[in-house]
Amino acid sequence: MYLLIPAAGSGKRMGADQNKLFLQVRSQSIIAWTLLAAQAASSISWIGIISQPHDWEDFKAIMADLKLTKPIELIAGGSTRQESVYNGLQALPADAQQVLIHDGARCLATPDLLNACAEAIRHYRGLIAAVPVKDTIKIVDESGIIQSTPDRSQLWAAQTPQGFDVELLKQCHAEGVRQGWEVTDDAALFEKCGIEVHIVLGEETNLKITTPQDLAIAEFILTNR
């Protein structure tokens, strides 16, 4: 299975002065943890790291340090996650029929979850890892007044890995560019194009490292794993 890792963000919400994926959790960078999971997942045979060229020397140093044995390529990222994945899709080897996309910032996803998604995408055209929402969610207007309370039984929190038929995902991204759609994950492009996306049960611990608090939680999870 081909794996694309979007890793070209700037980490504004983390407030760091570098790509947050180079921040350390338990003596390894965030991206190192993500790459170790990809290395350990038996289904993954090729890895593309989508990243900003000014970060490439740092990525190469981390890759060398980890002694990864799988083929791995650096691909130039864009100014949004959506653009980065678009670039990643263009850089996939010509024989890639299916792809998993997994955020570099979701460094706690287990090899088992990557393998489960790789297996499931053999049966579907699109899927995402997701977990049922535990909180009661409110729809709130601009003045801070609650408008409604959606039925929680239908709410799932989207994670990555997300898996797709490559040709269909390329078409959905191209349609997104034509229509000017701005989305935060690839499943949303499938949804907008009217193509089914299935759920694979994700992992409660598969958080995205977004804010400094997430670093502390990740440290706790890895220490107790």
Ligand SMILES: Nc1ccn([C@@H]2O[C@H](COP(=O)(O)OP(=O)(O)OP(=O)(O)O)[C@@H](O)[C@H]2O)c(=O)n1
């Ligand atoms: N132009 C971008 C923006 C984001 N990403 C990647 O998409 C994943 C999820 O994005 P997010 O957590 O929002 O990362 P950042 O964009 O770095 O953070 P922020 O939104 O706080 O700036 C991350 O692995 C990030 O590196 C990317 O490849 N290209």
Ligand SMILES: C[C@](O)(CO)[C@H](O)COP(=O)(O)O
């Ligand atoms: C793709 C994603 O990880 C699914 O949860 C997420 O959408 C990434 O972007 P976000 O803007 O940080 O939600």
